[in-house]
Amino acid sequence: MHAALRPRRAALTAVLCTALALGTTACARFSAEPESDGPFGKLTGAQIVNEAFMATKNAKSLTVDVDLRSPEEPVKGYLSLDGRGKCAGTLTMGTNDTAELVKVDDRNVYLRFDEAFLREQVKDESPEVQEATVKQLKGRWVKSPVSDPDSKDMLALCDLKGLLGEFEPGASDIVKGAETTVGGQQALTLTESDGDGESTTVHVATEGTPYILKIVTKGGEEPGTITFSHYGKPVVAEAPAAKDVVETD
Numbered sequence: 001m002h003a004a005l006r007p008r009r010a011a012l013t014a015v016l017c018t019a020l021a022l023g024t025t026a027c028a029r030f031s032a033e034p035e036s037d038g039p040f041g042k043l044t045g046a047q048i049v050n051e052a053f054m055a056t057k058n059a060k061s062l063t064v065d066v067d068l069r070s071p072e073e074p075v076k077g078y079l080s081l082d083g084r085g086k087c088a089g090t091l092t093m094g095t096n097d098t099a100e101l102v103k104v105d106d107r108n109v110y111l112r113f114d115e116a117f118l119r120e121q122v123k124d125e126s127p128e129v130q131e132a133t134v135k136q137l138k139g140r141w142v143k144s145p146v147s148d149p150d151s152k153d154m155l156a157l158c159d160l161k162g163l164l165g166e167f168e169p170g171a172s173d174i175v176k177g178a179e180t181t182v183g184g185q186q187a188l189t190l191t192e193s194d195g196d197g198e199s200t201t202v203h204v205a206t207e208g209t210p211y212i213l214k215i216v217t218k219g220g221e222e223p224g225t226i227t228f229s230h231y232g233k234p235v236v237a238e239a240p241a242a243k244d245v246v247e248t249d
Contacts, residue, residue, distance in 0.1 A: 038176060038188065039206035045174030045190045052204040056212045057161055062231045063089075064157055068224035075224075079157050080235045087158035088237040094120070102141070103158055104237045109151050110141040110245065141240040144248040179206065182213035183229050196220075 040048050056062070061082035068075045079089030079101065087103040097117035102110040113121070115138055122133045144151050156162075177189035180203065187203040198220035203213045215226045 039179065039186075040188065040210075045176045048176070048188065048204055048210065049174055049190055049202055052202065052210045052212045055209050056228065059083075059160065059211065059231050061086075061233055061235050062160065062211075063229045063233070065227040065229065066157065066224070067226075068222055070222050070224075077157055080230065080233070080237075081158050081160060082235045083160070086235040086237040087155065088235060091154065091157075093117075099154070100141075101154060101158075102237050102240065103146065103155065104239050106146060108143055108239075109146050109155060110143050110240055111154060112139070112141045112240075113137065137246060139244075141245045142248060143245050148248070174202075177201070182227070185213055187213050194220075 043051075061080070063080040064077065066075060066077040073094055076092040077089065079087055079091075081087040085103065085106040087109075088101065090098055090100050092098045096114075097120050098114045099117055100112040115134060118134050118137055119130060122130045125133070146152070146155060174190050174192050177191055180187050180189060182203045182205075186206045188206050189201050189203055191199055191201040193199040196219075199218050201216045201218075203215075205211045205213050209231070211231055212228050214228065217223050217225075
């Protein structure tokens with residue numbers, strides 16, 4: 001038995017763009033300025049952000065909580081991942097189309113779609129095909145290789161180095177803001193604005209390793225929040241039982 005689904009791509013691309021808001025074109029605009037003392041001493045906002053991105057990219061494991069409020073297709077995701085290929089969590093596209101995801105290594109990924117997601121994928125098919133698809137796949141896991149193009153789209157948030165890999169140090173015009181807390185951890189806010197109504201604020205941990213705790217984008221086409229947590233925690237990702245798995249062709 002086999003199945004072929006084509007998960008939507010644009011929303012996941014938006015996730016990557018938001019996560020990299022301070023990593024590519026935005027970073028190229030920053031310029032150094034004197035800073036006062038604070039949790040990071042006299043380091044500039046740019047220097048703090050540089051250190052935070054480097055520390056986060058080198059994390060052994062973490063959890064990513066995404067909430068993007070695109071008017072075309074909102075995206076929510078909650079995924080735990082590590083540097084050994086494990087990844088597990090959920091993705092919701094639109095208002096209620098949800099998929100569970102489990103990746104135990106770098107070979108295969110397992111996806112389980114709720115009925116709303118399944119029906120969205122086959123909405124242009126005949127009623128017979130729609131019902132057959134739901135009957136075949138509801139409650140079951142679809143297994144496919146990670147090399148499959150559609151699998152890669154769904155796995156966009158499972159690759160931490162890819163998610164932050166385009167960040168290039170050397171920056172400016174990042175303004176150090178107030179101290180706050182994120183998930184009970186002390187953090188410093190650092191904000192960059194593009195002059196066109198869009199701003200990105202990075203919350204960096206001020207105690208222990210300077211990990212990124214949250215990125216908030218306001219204005220622009222893809223406002224939203226990405227929260228990073230559970231650094232160093234083991235990722236629980238186990239392959240489903242064979243009887244519950246359908247393999248793609």
